[in-house]
Amino acid sequence: MILRTYIECPACQEPIVLRVGVTRARQPFTVACPSCESAIRGETVEADDGLPRFHLPEIRVIDPKDVSGEWRIVTTYGDLPNFPNSGEYSAFLSAHNIFGDENFPGFLNFLATARWLGDKVDPLEHAYGFYLKQKWDLLDRLMWKNFEGAWPENPSFLDRHTAMHRFIFPYLVSLDPEGLYPQAKYEVWSRIFKKEAAFSECAYSVIANPEFEAMNRRVAEQFFNLLRANAEWLPALAIIHLRAKGRPVPSGWQVPVGRIDSLRDAYRQNFEVSCQILPLIIRMQNISEGRDPESIRDPADLNGWAPRILRVQDCVNNANQYTKSKAATKEAYLNRHPYLRYYWNSSFSRDVRNSIAHAEFDYVMHGGVIAYKGREVPYYVFIEALIRQITLLAFWLDLCKLYKIYGSRWDPQNRVFLGLS
Numbered sequence: 001m002i003l004r005t006y007i008e009c010p011a012c013q014e015p016i017v018l019r020v021g022v023t024r025a026r027q028p029f030t031v032a033c034p035s036c037e038s039a040i041r042g043e044t045v046e047a048d049d050g051l052p053r054f055h056l057p058e059i060r061v062i063d064p065k066d067v068s069g070e071w072r073i074v075t076t077y078g079d080l081p082n083f084p085n086s087g088e089y090s091a092f093l094s095a096h097n098i099f100g101d102e103n104f105p106g107f108l109n110f111l112a113t114a115r116w117l118g119d120k121v122d123p124l125e126h127a128y129g130f131y132l133k134q135k136w137d138l139l140d141r142l143m144w145k146n147f148e149g150a151w152p153e154n155p156s157f158l159d160r161h162t163a164m165h166r167f168i169f170p171y172l173v174s175l176d177p178e179g180l181y182p183q184a185k186y187e188v189w190s191r192i193f194k195k196e197a198a199f200s201e202c203a204y205s206v207i208a209n210p211e212f213e214a215m216n217r218r219v220a221e222q223f224f225n226l227l228r229a230n231a232e233w234l235p236a237l238a239i240i241h242l243r244a245k246g247r248p249v250p251s252g253w254q255v256p257v258g259r260i261d262s263l264r265d266a267y268r269q270n271f272e273v274s275c276q277i278l279p280l281i282i283r284m285q286n287i288s289e290g291r292d293p294e295s296i297r298d299p300a301d302l303n304g305w306a307p308r309i310l311r312v313q314d315c316v317n318n319a320n321q322y323t324k325s326k327a328a329t330k331e332a333y334l335n336r337h338p339y340l341r342y343y344w345n346s347s348f349s350r351d352v353r354n355s356i357a358h359a360e361f362d363y364v365m366h367g368g369v370i371a372y373k374g375r376e377v378p379y380y381v382f383i384e385a386l387i388r389q390i391t392l393l394a395f396w397l398d399l400c401k402l403y404k405i406y407g408s409r410w411d412p413q414n415r416v417f418l419g420l421s
């Protein structure tokens with residue numbers, strides 16, 4: 001529903017008609033004053049009668065009768081982009097027009113699914129904590145309580161490792177209409193199809209290292225935090241779905257701005273934890289090419305693995321050197337994973353993350369653009385990447401799961417792979 005009120009801009013005192021499309025119980029918003037371009041912040045909250053109300057502690061609400069001059073109208077909408085200074089037109093109707101009759105209902109389903117996943121994040125995060133600590137009784141009880149029917153009656157070893165992932169991942173389809181996740185998954189997983197025993201032995205030693213669990217936990221924390229903060233990025237989902245349909249993004253269509261500071265931190269942290277995960281990919285590639293999992297290239301081995309793009313002094317010889325190498329080197333070794341490389345590149349832009357690291361990343365409120373390295377792009381480009389990062393984090397969780405499953409099925413005494421069932 002659309003809530004409207006009459007306010008005075010706290011910066012320039014010009015009268016404004018403020019319209020907010022409300023989609024959730026508590027909805028913070030930021031709009032730009034149409035006259036002076038200052039940021040105006042407030043939120044809508046659900047009152048005792050269940051209906052939404054404005055909560056505008058820093059803003060003077062005015063009576064329209066007391067205003068003689070011209071009103072400017074500003075509109076924002078919780079979960080959809082909008083044309084902020086377009087007057088009374090509805091964000092919902094413009095989105096409908098832009099998607100068209102054939103695509104809009106499907107998109108709304110995806111939107112509802114993504115919002116649902118955000119609402120379920122607390123029990124899922126607790127359950128994941130039990131999974132990491134292998135507190136199986138607590139995990140079972142929590143999942144039965146919150147997701148009745150979706151959790152097996154007598155979960156097996158494999159159920160407990162896979163059921164929660166199976167449970168979360170179908171919902172991620174709503175965030176990944178291009179199917180980057182399943183394509184990259186097939187590419188990476190297929191590396192070990194014919195080398196299960198070698199992978200099991202490698203995974204056994206990898207998961208025994210405490211750093212593995214710490215890394216797994218870091219990824220999970222980022223993933224669940226971003227799901228919880230879905231109000232910050234959900235409006236850009238429309239852009240991702242529009243692009244997946246091959247439709248242009250209309251100029252002037254803006255995504256309501258989230259908390260730039262925390263999203264910027266999330267971007268940087270997502271990148272760092274993703275870099276920490278990459279050695280897991282490299283070990284699988286080594287195994288598939290018949291090398292020792294830790295060895296990338298013996299200096300005497302002319303057929304060893306050295307991406308052409310790298311200078312000789314930047315090439316690495318083993319997984320340990322790889323782990324300590326700089327980001328550009330790590331990325332170069334994705335050269336044998338074209339899908340994952342594409343997924344990576346569409347999740348992380350080197351310019352954006354360098355600008356964030358050097359505090360050269362700016363958001364321009366009135367224009368709805370971000371500026372970095374002398375470039376200006378629409379704000380939604382940044383949020384689109386962040387949504388891809390969410391599914392990429394889920395992909396890493398899936399990869400950690402694969403290591404844990406195979407690592408638990410290696411018998412170190414007899415040096416045999418025990419099989420998965």
Ligand SMILES: [Zn+2]
Pocket residue numbers: 009010011012013014033034035036037038
């Ligand atoms: Zn103003």
